[in-house]
Amino acid sequence: xxxxxxxxxxxxxxxxxxxxxxxxxxxxxxxxxxxxxxxxxxxxxxxxxxxxxxxxxxxxxxxxxxxxxxxxxxxxxxxxxxxxxxxxxxxxxxxxxxxxxxxxxxxxxxx
Amino acid sequence: xxxxxxxxxxxxxxxxxxxxxxxxxxxxxxxxxxxxxxxxxxxxxxxxxxxxxxxxxxxxxxxxxxxxxxxxxxxxxxxxxxxxxxxxxxxxxxxxxxxxxxxxxxxxxxxxxxx
Numbered sequence: 674x675x676x677x678x679x680x681x682x683x684x685x686x687x688x689x690x691x692x693x694x695x696x697x698x699x700x701x702x703x704x705x706x707x708x709x710x711x712x713x714x715x716x717x718x719x720x721x722x723x724x725x726x727x728x729x730x731x732x733x734x735x736x737x738x739x740x741x742x743x744x745x746x747x748x749x750x751x752x753x754x755x756x757x758x759x760x761x762x763x764x765x766x767x768x769x770x771x772x773x774x775x776x777x778x779x780x781x782x783x784x
Numbered sequence: 785x786x787x788x789x790x791x792x793x794x795x796x797x798x799x800x801x802x803x804x805x806x807x808x809x810x811x812x813x814x815x816x817x818x819x820x821x822x823x824x825x826x827x828x829x830x831x832x833x834x835x836x837x838x839x840x841x842x843x844x845x846x847x848x849x850x851x852x853x854x855x856x857x858x859x860x861x862x863x864x865x866x867x868x869x870x871x872x873x874x875x876x877x878x879x880x881x882x883x884x885x886x887x888x889x890x891x892x893x894x895x896x897x898x899x
Binding site for chain 2: 679715722772773774777
């Protein structure tokens, strides 16, 4: 089955700096890669996703890049704000099968 | 649209007791998932339903866990008997397109503590 590795497990940045979280996956059949943000006491919320026919996608301060050859994808957050502090999960999936999640990155934005 | 509803929000039980969780997905979402999230880890799939049929329950500990989705809408997840290692947040998610391509909408989860 699919295996998703996520790094780093914790990340602290100063407000206004950029944050980068990286994930690798094992199953070459995976073709859908979403990112979720989870705040304390809440369920994960989809923030951005990318499909295998696209190399990069951007939504305001958030961007995701995908390298299918190397089987890795990354989340980039620019101009970080305190409200970006949360746990971020990457995931990978294919077709009608379920998503496999990474172990999460706890992002702390220091004012 | 209303989100995925889960209840209860919190539950504390003693080991060997039983517990049940309830989920009401977003209206019209055919696919429903139950995930287990142990503290400090990512969500791990327990079971996937398409309408009222099971698509994948390969990671469900069937000796103690059971789930059903009657009439293809609400779902319940039961643990009997509970073990200490079952302490986790149980997340329900639903998807309109019935595939991972559409992304999930998660509920807020039920935090289970087994003492």
